[in-house]
Amino acid sequence: MNKTEVFAHRGSKGTHPENTLVAFEEAIRVGSDGIELDVHLSRDNEVVVIHDETVDRTSNGKGLVRELTLQELKQLDAGSWFSEDYTDCRIPALQEVIDFLIDSQFKGTLNIELKTDHYAYPGIEEKVIKLTDKKEIQFKIVFSSFNYQTLIRLKELNPTVEIALLFEKNGRDLLMLDTDIMVTMWHPSLLWFREKMLTDEVKMAVRLWTINQTQELAYCFNQGIAGVITDYPEKALALRNQLETTT
Ligand code: G3P
Ligand code: MG
Secondary structure, three states, rough: OOOOOOEEEEOOOOOOOOOOOOHHHHHHHOOEEEEEEEEOOOOOOEEEEEEOEOOOOOOOOOOOOOHOOHHHHHOOOOOOOOOHHHOOOOOHHHHHHHHHHHHHHOOOEEEEEEEOOOOOOOOOHHHHHHHHHHOOOOOOOEEEEEHHHHHHEEEEEEHOOOOEEEEEOOOOOOOOOHOHHHHHHHHEEEHHHHOOOOOOOHHOOEEEEEEOOOHHHHHHHHEEEEOEEEHHHHHHHHHHHHHHHHH
């Protein structure tokens, strides 16, 4: 059976301030197979790593990411909202995260989710392709989005990129796995997963999110599902090891 890959959601979201360098450092430290992060465009068209359209929830600032420059975003404290231990955390530019992963000799998969489902961020696809088309990058890259147009644009820009369609529910029918060859991997929600009977073919082509509960993780590992995207990669990897040694 296939070994389920463990992807660290927004770094290690459950244990560190999401989408910051310390969260990515933690994801690498625990040996995650993959790291997922989210990107938006700042007012000065820099690709920045943050989940929400606004900075309100994950920083001490207020406002839309698209209305703040990178320099303004950089002044915000992106860690204290999570814990006083992380007052030095900043919102990283995608370039910084890529450099950090190169320096850390990360050899897994970086999943870059383009958050174009609320704002289109014209030009973001070109920018991420450019930032990731570097010979120094020794890790694999997978682009994902809830916005199918974004995935099409990425493929048009570079037909060799790997893309995954994100969906929550009712977004895609399983038959699409046969008919839509453009998407190589599916990133459905746990909600979708609970409602479906998974065939072996589907199991090989899905990375499920967000899988945090021990029982759900164990189910995915025992079923040989391709991947889980989890807020707790250390816990998930320990469980996967434990199951491997007991079966
Ligand atoms: O990529 C899986 C997951 O990150 C999608 O949802 O809202 O956490 O970005 P969200
Ligand atoms: Mg995401």
